[in-house]
Amino acid sequence: MKNILLIFLFIIVSVSCANNKRFSLQKGDLLFQANVVSEKVRAIQGAGEGYHGLRFSHVGILDINDKDTLVIEATTGGVRCVKLEKFFEDAEHIKGKPFVYVGRLKPEYSEIIPYSIERAKEKIGLPYDSVFLPNNNAYYCTELVYDSYLDKENKPIFESKPMSFKDKNTGKFYDTWIKFYSKIGIPIPEGVQGTNPNDISNSKAIKIVYSY
Numbered sequence: 001m002k003n004i005l006l007i008f009l010f011i012i013v014s015v016s017c018a019n020n021k022r023f024s025l026q027k028g029d030l031l032f033q034a035n036v037v038s039e040k041v042r043a044i045q046g047a048g049e050g051y052h053g054l055r056f057s058h059v060g061i062l063d064i065n066d067k068d069t070l071v072i073e074a075t076t077g078g079v080r081c082v083k084l085e086k087f088f089e090d091a092e093h094i095k096g097k098p099f100v101y102v103g104r105l106k107p108e109y110s111e112i113i114p115y116s117i118e119r120a121k122e123k124i125g126l127p128y129d130s131v132f133l134p135n136n137n138a139y140y141c142t143e144l145v146y147d148s149y150l151d152k153e154n155k156p157i158f159e160s161k162p163m164s165f166k167d168k169n170t171g172k173f174y175d176t177w178i179k180f181y182s183k184i185g186i187p188i189p190e191g192v193q194g195t196n197p198n199d200i201s202n203s204k205a206i207k208i209v210y211s212y
Helices: 002-022 041-047 086-091 106-121 139-147 174-182 197-201
Strands: 030-033 060-066 070-077 076-084 100-105 208-210
Touching: 030 086, 030 197, 060 106, 060 139, 060 197, 070 086, 070 106, 070 139, 070 208, 076 086, 100 106, 100 197, 139 197, 197 208
Parallel strands: none
Antiparallel strands: 030 060, 030 100, 060 070, 070 076, 100 208
């Protein structure tokens, strides 16, 4: 009887410890976010389906130091570094919780994380790539990720694909892109190689490990 009681208590303690175990972010994690819906956000989300059919509109790179947990990201204001709380605040909230998913590099890429973080930091202060074109010394969110996460041979670990600015259901360009590119006087870069948050979230180089 005594042995049975001890086993029962052990099970209760074990379950309690498991429930109290909190998820821990790691340096180099990718934080996928859905933003408050606007026409442009809707167009970005429409570029494809992300992890488990979700539609993301933004991604940032997690950096952890002795003082803070930070996110390096490329937003309309340029490449910047913000506190994690600010990143959560900017996300769309559902039932009071931020719509943020955590992608973690698979073990075979763990050695490149410190170098990837440093590459991202070097780009802080550069302008936002509002036209979504490569090699113009400006960055949109997944372009920052793509150019920062390189393997030992300095090749991107994430894939780029021909970009589409069309609604997949209608096959027509989103009105927001027609108006935007018409205003700045350049053609819509349909088919130009690039990246988006949904494709990155589906990459074989990472695993989605948590959602807030």
